[in-house]
Amino acid sequence: MSNHAGKTLTSSGFYVSQEAPIHSDNPIAIPTAPAPDILRCAYMELVVTDLAASREFYVDILGLHVTEEDDQAIYLRSTEEFIHHNLVLRLGPVAAVAAFSYRVRSAEDLDRAVAFYTELGCRVERREGGFTKGIGDSVRVTDPLGFPYEFFYGTEHVERLSWRYDLQIPGELVRLDHFNQITPDVPRAVGFMQSLGFRVTEDIQDGEGVVYAAWMRRKPTVHDTAMTGGDGPRMHHVCFATHEKHNILAICDKLGALRRSDAIERGPGRHGVSNAFYLYLRDPDGHRVEVYTQDYYTGDPDNPVVTWDVHDNQRRDWWGNPVVPSWYTDGSLVLDLDGNPQPVIARSDSSEMAVTIGADGFSYTRAGDEKDALPAWKQGEGAAVSGSGSAPEAPPAPQEFKLGNQL
Numbered sequence: 001m002s003n004h005a006g007k008t009l010t011s012s013g014f015y016v017s018q019e020a021p022i023h024s025d026n027p028i029a030i031p032t033a034p035a036p037d038i039l040r041c042a043y044m045e046l047v048v049t050d051l052a053a054s055r056e057f058y059v060d061i062l063g064l065h066v067t068e069e070d071d072q073a074i075y076l077r078s079t080e081e082f083i084h085h086n087l088v089l090r091l092g093p094v095a096a097v098a099a100f101s102y103r104v105r106s107a108e109d110l111d112r113a114v115a116f117y118t119e120l121g122c123r124v125e126r127r128e129g130g131f132t133k134g135i136g137d138s139v140r141v142t143d144p145l146g147f148p149y150e151f152f153y154g155t156e157h158v159e160r161l162s163w164r165y166d167l168q169i170p171g172e173l174v175r176l177d178h179f180n181q182i183t184p185d186v187p188r189a190v191g192f193m194q195s196l197g198f199r200v201t202e203d204i205q206d207g208e209g210v211v212y213a214a215w216m217r218r219k220p221t222v223h224d225t226a227m228t229g230g231d232g233p234r235m236h237h238v239c240f241a242t243h244e245k246h247n248i249l250a251i252c253d254k255l256g257a258l259r260r261s262d263a264i265e266r267g268p269g270r271h272g273v274s275n276a277f278y279l280y281l282r283d284p285d286g287h288r289v290e291v292y293t294q295d296y297y298t299g300d301p302d303n304p305v306v307t308w309d310v311h312d313n314q315r316r317d318w319w320g321n322p323v324v325p326s327w328y329t330d331g332s333l334v335l336d337l338d339g340n341p342q343p344v345i346a347r348s349d350s351s352e353m354a355v356t357i358g359a360d361g362f363s364y365t366r367a368g369d370e371k372d373a374l375p376a377w378k379q380g381e382g383a384a385v386s387g388s389g390s391a392p393e394a395p396p397a398p399q400e401f402k403l404g405n406q407l
């Protein structure tokens with residue numbers, strides 16, 4: 001069990017506290033310039049290597065709406081969106097993320113973004129005409145964590161399609177919900193994002209104080225982005241919300257009917273963290289897309305911060321279903337402002353996969369369960385199965401597991 005001094009154990013098995021102090025031994029200096037007032041995550045620019053294949057995935061299968069397209073890029077939006085786009089698919093040589101883009105409250109916040117990142121010594125580029133169609137004056141930076149971040153206020157308004165039921169499918173994606181970033185040093189990343197005005201809503205820690213992941217928000221939901229511990233900077237996923245759980249099941253049914261079930265990496269299921277219902281897909285380039293619904297309101301200033309023990313087997317999946325190794329190990333490269341992939345730095349803290357799956361890891365269902373109490377068949381793909389009487393053949397070695405393979 002973890003040492004969670006100062007936190008209150010809830011009847012649900014996790015801890016709550018006020019703005020959990022996550023300490024970094026290697027903090028990024030906090031600029032004296034005020035941070036821009038960020039409203040929400042607004043869009044991601046993804047570089048894809050086959051525009052037709054990506055169009056089939058995001059438009060024909062997932063049903064995102066095309067605002068505009070040409071032979072180099074497709075601009076897509078979700079049903080409730082009134083700004084030009086939530087996702088840009090841009091043709092390029094290497095699958096990667098070109099921008100995590102946030103909308104700010106006013107045009108003046110772009111000046112604040114320039115001053116904030118300039119003081120940090122980051123590369124900053126501002127374009128009055130925007131970097132993508134439909135978006136006005138924009139600031140792009142390579143942030144101190146190595147991620148390409150964008151800020152904009154002005155945008156072309158387009159029709160909100162909520163009332164156009166004739167255009168909607170059973171698995172309709174209604175909003176962009178969040179990004180998820182992979183970074184080697186989560187406390188350092190969290191401290192920096194707090195200086196940018198983000199609040200922590202949930203995190204995963206162990207008893208030694210290692211932070212494995214943290215969820216942070218500007219809009220009043222569980223997150224606009226999360227920092228996931230791993231080799232980075234890389235992008236873990238981009239996430240769209242549906243209205244209901246059944247919409248997610250409809251996406252699974254459609255993928256099955258199309259013989260595209262190999263696009264399903266993990267789920268559907270219920271998260272412990274965020275309490276949302278989820279599904280993880282992989283697009284034709286391997287970019288991970290989450291579909292998610294029904295997290296909770298977090299907008300009060302004293303919103304309780306939730307801390308999960310890394311060994312709680314219900315933190316990633318409330319039903320205790322194993323997390324596939326690819327979900328922990330795979331991520332998309334991110335680009336610098338010249339379009340070159342950023343070098344990836346290895347995580348030196350413990351890996352969540354190593355401490356929870358397989359021979360060196362353990363997870364519990366009930367607090368106080370003995371180590372290794374979790375049945376072998378619950379311990380995840382790649383875990384050794386022994387003594388259950390139900391495994392007549394030796395299980396494949398962990399390295400033999402690939403995306404889509406199940407025990």
Ligand SMILES: [Fe+2]
Nearest residue numbers: 180237239290
């Ligand atoms: Fe997510």
